[in-house]
Amino acid sequence: MNFRLYYRLSLLIPFIFPILFLPFTSHTPMANDYSIINIASTIGMYSLFAILYGGVPYILLVGCIFYLISKKDEKQLHNFFYFLPLVFIPVFSICWILFFIIMDGTWKLWDQGFVKGAWDFTLGFGLWILAIGYFYIAIIQGGYWLFKHMGLIKKAT
Numbered sequence: 801m802n803f804r805l806y807y808r809l810s811l812l813i814p815f816i817f818p819i820l821f822l823p824f825t826s827h828t829p830m831a832n833d834y835s836i837i838n839i840a841s842t843i844g845m846y847s848l849f850a851i852l853y854g855g856v857p858y859i860l861l862v863g864c865i866f867y868l869i870s871k872k873d874e875k876q877l878h879n880f881f882y883f884l885p886l887v888f889i890p891v892f893s894i895c896w897i898l899f900f901i902i903m904d905g906t907w908k909l910w911d912q913g914f915v916k917g918a919w920d921f922t923l924g925f926g927l928w929i930l931a932i933g934y935f936y937i938a939i940i941q942g943g944y945w946l947f948k949h950m951g952l953i954k955k956a957t
Contacts, residue, residue, distance in 0.1 A: 802954050803874045806947065807881065810940040811862050814854075817936070818847035850932050853925070854888075857895040861888055881940060885933025892929060893922040 821844030865884070872880060897918050947953045 801947075801952060803877065803944075804869050806944060806953050807869055807877055807940075808866060810881075810943065811865060813936055813939060814847075814858060815851065817939075818844065818851050821847060846932075850928075853896075854892055854929070857892040858888065860895065861891050878941070878944070881937060885930050885937065888933060889922065889926045889929050892925065893918070896921065896925075 821840055823844075861884075868880070869877060944953065
């Protein structure tokens with residue numbers, strides 16, 4: 801496998817990860833319960849919520865990234881992935897703000913309440929995006945290092 805194929809496949813991890821924990825989501829997480837089932841259930845529910853809220857914006861971002869992957873060399877691509885959670889925040893916010901505008905039926909972008917709400921929304925979800933996004937980046941870059949050292953990823957020519 802070459803490095804471009806690895807990075808393309810790694811973009812599917814945010815969809816695969818919740819599927820792995822799907823069987824545990826039928827268990828309701830309980831506070832102060834540190835059992836394996838409870839921890840797996842909590843991880844599964846948070847990752848499912850991440851897909852529910854960020855699935856469409858993520859698919860839009862992945863479409864752009866698939867195009868960019870073919871234009872970058874190995875080092876550029878490796879470094880580019882570190883910025884993806886930061887790039888995803890405005891994509892996520894714009895998609896959801898447009899959704900709220902369409903659902904509300906008003907286009908009062910100048911309204912002070914709308915601006916404050918959009919800012920609070922972006923800031924609140926932005927922190928979650930960074931936490932979840934860099935968790936996935938750690939998995940992706942760790943997997944890249946491991947696979948490269950095992951010889952499963954061919955060196956760039």
